[in-house]
Amino acid sequence: KAGVTQTPRYLIKTRGQQVTLSCSPISGHRSVSWYQQTPGQGLQFLFEYFSETQRNKGNFPGRFSGRQFSNSRSEMNVSTLELGDSALYLCASILGTGSDTQYFGPGTRLTVL
Amino acid sequence: QKEVEQNSGPLSVPEGAIASLNCTYSDRGSQSFFWYRQYSGKSPELIMFIYSNGDKEDGRFTAQLNKASQYVSLLIRDSQPSDSATYLCAVTGAGGTSYGKLTFGQGTILTVHP
Numbered sequence: 001k002a003g004v005t006q007t008p009r010y011l012i013k014t015r016g017q018q019v020t021l022s023c024s025p026i027s028g029h030r031s032v033s034w035y036q037q038t039p040g041q042g043l044q045f046l047f048e049y050f051s052e053t054q055r056n057k058g059n060f061p062g063r064f065s066g067r068q069f070s071n072s073r074s075e076m077n078v079s080t081l082e083l084g085d086s087a088l089y090l091c092a093s094i095l096g097t098g099s100d101t102q103y104f105g106p107g108t109r110l111t112v113l
Numbered sequence: 114q115k116e117v118e119q120n121s122g123p124l125s126v127p128e129g130a131i132a133s134l135n136c137t138y139s140d141r142g143s144q145s146f147f148w149y150r151q152y153s154g155k156s157p158e159l160i161m162f163i164y165s166n167g168d169k170e171d172g173r174f175t176a177q178l179n180k181a182s183q184y185v186s187l188l189i190r191d192s193q194p195s196d197s198a199t200y201l202c203a204v205t206g207a208g209g210t211s212y213g214k215l216t217f218g219q220g221t222i223l224t225v226h227p
Binding site: 042044045049055056094101102103104 | 211213214217220
């Protein structure tokens with residue numbers, strides 16, 4: 001069974017630009033959560049999607065958004081990038097029904113210059 | 114008070130010893146508890162999950178949960194140098210509004226020296 005895939009793995013952007021990150025969950029999993037990991041703040045929850053609906057959202061500004069497609073693949077978008085958005089962005093795959101165990105993808109390392 | 118707190122590290126143990134990692138949480142309604150291992154430059158890897166009070170063993174790893182004390186721990190027996198990593202404690206909230214949200218501790222860096 002294939003694991004969680006995230007693309008791209010590395011990204012370099014400049015301030016003010018926008019970026020889109022992609023996540024494909026484990027086959028059969030219907031829920032995806034996104035996290036931001038930085039040395040100072042650790043792992044912080046961004047949002048969760050289930051069956052194309054956002055069910056939960058963390059305390060991040062509106063510049064951070066996401067969506068989920070009918071095949072459970074998810075994307076997150078960050079607009080008007082700031083230096084502080086440099087982080088490892090992690091996607092977690094969740095079965096979605098009857099289990100809340102989360103399996104993380106390899107992450108996307110975003111650097112904002 | 115942080116929502117999830119882990120014992121401050123770094124923790125250094127000799128090869129073959131028992132490593133003990135501790136975590137406390139503030140939300141009394143938390144239902145699920147996880148331990149992840151994260152190697153430098155990699156993503157978190159699930160080691161154990163526990164839902165009920167008591168002990169849960171998986172190979173060299175034992176998770177212990179005490180909901181009354183809001184405390185969860187991870188014991189690693191016969192520690193190996195390959196166990197050297199950051200260990201993250203993660204907790205879900207009380208049902209309903211906590212969909213897909215894990216709250217993480219800051220992590221404990223474990224070093225196992227030969």
